[in-house]
Amino acid sequence: AQSVAQPEDQVNVAEGNPLTVKCTYSVSGNPYLFWYVQYPNRGLQFLLKYITGDNLVKGSYGFEAEFNKSQTSFHLKKPSALVSDSALYFCAVRDMQGSASKIIFGSGTRLSIRP
Amino acid sequence: GAGVSQTPSNKVTEKGKYVELRCDPISGHTALYWYRQSLGQGPEFLIYFQGTGAADDSGLPNDRFFAVRPEGSVSTLKIQRTERGDSAVYLCASSPGQGHTEAFFGQGTRLTVV
Numbered sequence: 001a002q003s004v005a006q007p008e009d010q011v012n013v014a015e016g017n018p019l020t021v022k023c024t025y026s027v028s029g030n031p032y033l034f035w036y037v038q039y040p041n042r043g044l045q046f047l048l049k050y051i052t053g054d055n056l057v058k059g060s061y062g063f064e065a066e067f068n069k070s071q072t073s074f075h076l077k078k079p080s081a082l083v084s085d086s087a088l089y090f091c092a093v094r095d096m097q098g099s100a101s102k103i104i105f106g107s108g109t110r111l112s113i114r115p
Numbered sequence: 116g117a118g119v120s121q122t123p124s125n126k127v128t129e130k131g132k133y134v135e136l137r138c139d140p141i142s143g144h145t146a147l148y149w150y151r152q153s154l155g156q157g158p159e160f161l162i163y164f165q166g167t168g169a170a171d172d173s174g175l176p177n178d179r180f181f182a183v184r185p186e187g188s189v190s191t192l193k194i195q196r197t198e199r200g201d202s203a204v205y206l207c208a209s210s211p212g213q214g215h216t217e218a219f220f221g222q223g224t225r226l227t228v229v
Contacts, residue, residue: 006157034217044158044206044220090157102171103148103208103218105157 002027002095006106013081013113021076021109023091032094033074034103035065039087047089050074061085081113117141119221121207127227128197136192136224140209147190148218149182150206158206164190165212197228 003026013019025031035047048059055067065076074091091106120139128134140147145166150158160174167187175181179197184190194201204225208218 036220043222044208046217046219049217088155102160102163102174104160105150107157108155 002031002093002101002104004091004093004104004106006089006091006109008109009107010110010112013111015083015113015115016080019076019078019081019085019111019113021089021091021111023074023076023106024072025074025091025093026072027093027095029095031074033065033067034092034094035059035063035074035076036090036092036105037087038090038108044090047076083113083115086111086113119207119209119219121205121221121224123224124222125225125227127229130197130199130228132197134194134197134226136194136205136207136226138190138192138207138209138221140188140190140207141219142188143211144209144219145187145212146210146218147184148208148210149190149192150208152204152206152223161192194226197226199228202226202228 005024033050036044037047038044047063048057050057050067058064063078065074067074088108088110090108092103094101094103122137147164149161152158162182163171164184167184179195182192204223206223208220210216210218
């Protein structure tokens with residue numbers, strides 16, 4: 001069975017500092033990995049994905065994520081945080097083993113950027 | 116439409132009543148997903164359609180929950196004999212197909228059972 005873990009409920013960072021939001025996953029086959037962001041009273045917005053190829057993927061709003069197969073991790077990063085990055089972030093995984101595969105989400109990490 | 120549309124946006128119902136939640140996916144998307152999200156939690160998978168058929172319904176919590184997608188486009192999530200514990204935001208998402216593509220989410224339906 002596939003699963004996703006986000007070990008931090010909350011991450012606090014000062015504006016202008018780099019940020020990292022952690023994610024680890026477990027799948028039977030090859031993973032397709034995603035990050036989504038949710039602002040208050042808004043739907044989930046897609047940020048970026050890893051399918052294959054370069055382990056460092058770049059996405060919207062200056063975010064990037066690094067896929068590490070040996071550590072089964074897919075941490076979200078940004079070199080310089082903005083106050084407007086404050087939101088709830090979800091990591092998700094699709095297990096590509098088998099003919100049909102659902103997307104499973106982590107429990108979320110609340111990112112708070114202080115001015 | 117331009118995005119995934121869910122109706123109603125809010126639904127308040129009495130315990131024991133039946134409710135239907137509707138999802139209009141992005142035109143041409145063959146995959147459709149239903150999730151349930153409680154406050155401050157991650158989306159909990161309910162069911163996944165590929166075309167008209169449910170490819171995976173392992174997340175439906177019990178037999179009070181049922182979903183259909185008869186023509187491979189619009190989907191309806193049906194909840195019988197609602198309970199207060201069913202209160203949550205129900206999210207629908209669609210994607211062009213199974214595989215590596217990401218899913219696009221609607222704004223959700225906030226269901227409150229009183």
